[in-house]
Amino acid sequence: MTKKKIVILGTGGTIAGTAASVTDHIGYVAARVGIEALVAEMADLAARDPLHNSGEAVAVGSGWAARRLFAGNSPAITKKSNAADRPSPADHRPQGGYAEGP
């Protein structure tokens, strides 16, 4: 039997946006994180969710979730960046593991 499928289409937006600081909710650049990375994070959470746990081995995500947790606990990253050391928009993309959009 063919397994049922849900297709997740990425178009960008704030959900895929990145900012230089974890406390910055408005000074971000939208549409930076690829849809594969966004979905990989959800798969990571699904592993410990009884409602969504299929009992199958769950693929380890791109590291996005782990990095975000780390960022949340890291005083070095939570510090508010000032204009002088704020990275250029191109530098807002977190390092490694993210699919780029077209």
Place this chain on the structure above:
Amino acid sequence: MQRVPSPCELLTEQVAQIDSKDMGFAVWAQLARRVDHWLMQPEVVGVVITHGTDTLEETAWFLQTLLNPDKPVVLTCAMRPATALAADGPQNMRDAVAVAMQPGARGVVLVCAGVIHSARDVQKVHTCRLDAFSSGDAGPVGYVEEGCLRLARDWPVAAVGVVPPAMKSMLSQSDGSDWPRVEIVMSYAGASAAMVDALVSGGVRGLVAAATGNGTLHHELEAALLQAQASGIEVVRATRCVDGKVLPKPGDTIPDSEGLNPVKARISMMLRLMQKHFVSRTRP
């Protein structure tokens, strides 16, 4: 393409990578084409779309009017970027998948902050709070709580035969550059004919008036709109009020938008104009 084990297989596809304030017809055409493609696959039970919040209600209404899907098409979003300390996107996406997996779900809906909104009723109502959307008087379709749905009303069903399938196919093959130009003009204190006159001389095909209150218009703006209407330009009245709909009354010279807000009334008008053009072109 990525496959993630779960009760349903999740497939991903990057259709665009834009800030939704910059949404345009080319992306809409491409999105409609991909949504339509996936919905036609028998093993696909639903489609989730991640999207910016700014024009989300417009994309939702465009897809609902064009595709009127009998499977769920669930738009979701975030008010905070992915790097935020308490990002809302991951939970919104999980909620959206829960809706897409729900047996019996259908139509284009939006899921944000645990609330399910229909494409017809939803509107962004806040600049920054996480629960940034409202379904106004109609209220939400339902709620997602701990991965489970609690429905407040039936799934949205659009009027049948809104867009003929042949036109749907033609439209989604387009790059959007030939779609009819429809613009919105607002009525306010001191409004005049200037905006309408400029748009008419620029070749606009349709005008949506974002009217005051129950569809009322400044008399100078109204005179300009009636003149435009008489020259063959399509005109409707929507209200600039957040809640309520324009109630029609005998003697109305400009039709009302049947409860659609100005940006959605514009989309319906564009599709209507395209349909007229399509019918006249394909008539034997």
